[in-house]
Amino acid sequence: MADGFCKAFTIPGFALPSLVARVGARLPQWPHAVALAAGFNAVVRMGLLPGENLALLENRSFLIDVLDTGCRAAFTFRDGRFRPLFSVPDAPDLAFRANLSAFLQIAARQEDPDTLFFKRALSVEGDTELGLVVKNMLDAVEWPRFPGMAAPPLIRR
Amino acid sequence: MPHCKIPELVCPAGSLPALKAAVDNGADTVYFGYRNDTNARNFAGLNFDRKAMVEGVAYAHARGRHVLLAINTFPQPGREADWHAAIDGAADLGADAVILADVGLLDYARSRHPGLRLHLSVQGSATSYEAVNFACREFGVRRAVLPRVLTLAQVERVIRNTLAEIEVFCFGSLCVMNEGRCWLSSYATGESPNTLGACSPARFVKWEKKPGRMDTRLNGILIDRYDDREPAGYPTLCKGRFEVNGATYYALEEPVSLNALELLPEIARIGVAAVKIEGRQRSPAYVAQATRTWRAALDALGEGPEGFTVRPAWRAELGKLAEGAQVTLGAYDRPWR
Numbered sequence: 001m002a003d004g005f006c007k008a009f010t011i012p013g014f015a016l017p018s019l020v021a022r023v024g025a026r027l028p029q030w031p032h033a034v035a036l037a038a039g040f041n042a043v044v045r046m047g048l049l050p051g052e053n054l055a056l057l058e059n060r061s062f063l064i065d066v067l068d069t070g071c072r073a074a075f076t077f078r079d080g081r082f083r084p085l086f087s088v089p090d091a092p093d094l095a096f097r098a099n100l101s102a103f104l105q106i107a108a109r110q111e112d113p114d115t116l117f118f119k120r121a122l123s124v125e126g127d128t129e130l131g132l133v134v135k136n137m138l139d140a141v142e143w144p145r146f147p148g149m150a151a152p153p154l155i156r157r
Numbered sequence: 158m159p160h161c162k163i164p165e166l167v168c169p170a171g172s173l174p175a176l177k178a179a180v181d182n183g184a185d186t187v188y189f190g191y192r193n194d195t196n197a198r199n200f201a202g203l204n205f206d207r208k209a210m211v212e213g214v215a216y217a218h219a220r221g222r223h224v225l226l227a228i229n230t231f232p233q234p235g236r237e238a239d240w241h242a243a244i245d246g247a248a249d250l251g252a253d254a255v256i257l258a259d260v261g262l263l264d265y266a267r268s269r270h271p272g273l274r275l276h277l278s279v280q281g282s283a284t285s286y287e288a289v290n291f292a293c294r295e296f297g298v299r300r301a302v303l304p305r306v307l308t309l310a311q312v313e314r315v316i317r318n319t320l321a322e323i324e325v326f327c328f329g330s331l332c333v334m335n336e337g338r339c340w341l342s343s344y345a346t347g348e349s350p351n352t353l354g355a356c357s358p359a360r361f362v363k364w365e366k367k368p369g370r371m372d373t374r375l376n377g378i379l380i381d382r383y384d385d386r387e388p389a390g391y392p393t394l395c396k397g398r399f400e401v402n403g404a405t406y407y408a409l410e411e412p413v414s415l416n417a418l419e420l421l422p423e424i425a426r427i428g429v430a431a432v433k434i435e436g437r438q439r440s441p442a443y444v445a446q447a448t449r450t451w452r453a454a455l456d457a458l459g460e461g462p463e464g465f466t467v468r469p470a471w472r473a474e475l476g477k478l479a480e481g482a483q484v485t486l487g488a489y490d491r492p493w494r
Contacts, residue, residue, distance in 0.1 A: 115477060118388050129201050
């Protein structure tokens with residue numbers, strides 16, 4: 001775009017072909033939950049999530065539902081660790097549902113979750129306050145800069 | 158070319174990464190609050206603890222930017238000490254100013270910390286130059302943030318009749334435009350920005366997904382119903398659709414966001430000292446996008462107001478961030494008085 005106004009790299013909004021979700025939904029779902037819980041636990045070990053907020057997650061159930069891949073991951077937080085749930089609860093305390101692109105845009109801090117929510121590209125169901133705790137906790141994480149890694153494109157002037 | 162001072166860009170931060178995003182993307186000043194009910198964005202997990210504040214202030218000051226601490230709620234009976242401690246903490250921290258609404262707190266800050274610069278919050282609801290001048294005279298207030306109820310002509314009238322700097326909102330969610338005096342949230346939930354520091358607190362909010370639609374409720378009150386393609390908004394009573402005399406519509410206020418970009422040359426011409434972006438409750442991504450866009454616009458204005466035009470890229474970027482995905486000039490441009 002003109003005058004260098006736009007950032008160098010953006011994750012586009014996209015939806016995968018519906019075949020992907022049909023196949024994905026037939027695959028075992030537990031590996032996603034195990035991988036996600038392990039990732040979050042690594043973040044906990046690095047001390048990036050404040051303890052007072054983590055306490056608010058205790059024994060609550062969470063579901064991440066990636067609509068266009070058909071992948072779902074359910075997990076809970078107990079005794080200082082995220083733990084995968086091997087069966088998806090009927091009514092999790094908090095469920096985030098979106099296409100893969102929206103989750104990637106949130107993870108890269110490219111899009112504001114509120115923006116995606118207002119656009120109906122992200123759905124949040126369950127305990128709204130718990131959702132806010134999770135969103136604000138992730139927003140407040142100071143991701144470490146690894147050597148050789150450029151600053152995220154968003155915060156480059 | 159007539160002299161045209163470029164307004165200071167004041168940006169929101171609900172977290173340390175948001176503060177850094179604001180500074181890195183060109184904010185002149187960042188405003189933030191404590192993690193408690195001394196500020197009007199008291200949402201779960203949002204805002205700054207002491208450690209984050211110290212780091213945030215150091216980050217901004219090292220880059221020559223200013224920080225403002227919002228202590229813009231009204232002390233609850235018997236708990237005044239919490240608000241006083243917040244003001245003492247701001248002075249300690251080296252904040253460049255505190256944003257206050259309550260006259261008791263203005264008085265406390267003035268007498269206890271005479272060197273601390275005071276800004277009158279939008280929640281202080283000063284809509285006339287008489288009100289602004291009262292705050293200047295009695296408490297030494299240096300800047301007032303005007304409520305979003307005035308037309309630009311009225312803003313200009315205030316500026317011409319006061320020595321205080323005037324700050325106006327330029328972008329972000331609009332509320333019912335009755336700042337500091339609104340009890341709608343209290344009516345629905347028993348809690349409001351003035352009391353607990355949050356409008357329509359999240360624990361009262363329910364998003365109910367039904368086939369083909371989503372219902373939003375605030376403490377059980379149905380606020381709105383969206384079909385699956387309709388943009389949604391946060392369920393505050395003022396932005397609900399209600400049945401009035403047989404018609405269902407936004408009876409109080411349309412759920413739109415303020416975007417005063419196209420009024421920027423006029424805002425600068427009348428002598429507005431600072432323009433403010435709303436949204437401490439939003440993510441670092443929002444802060445980065447909104448700040449970067451307004452910085453670009455202010456820089457373009459600095460090259461001369463005659464040639465200033467709103468670029469389509471700015472319009473698109475800000476339009477995307479808006480609640481309800483619609484933008485308005487708000488009261489600044491209303492024809493009625």
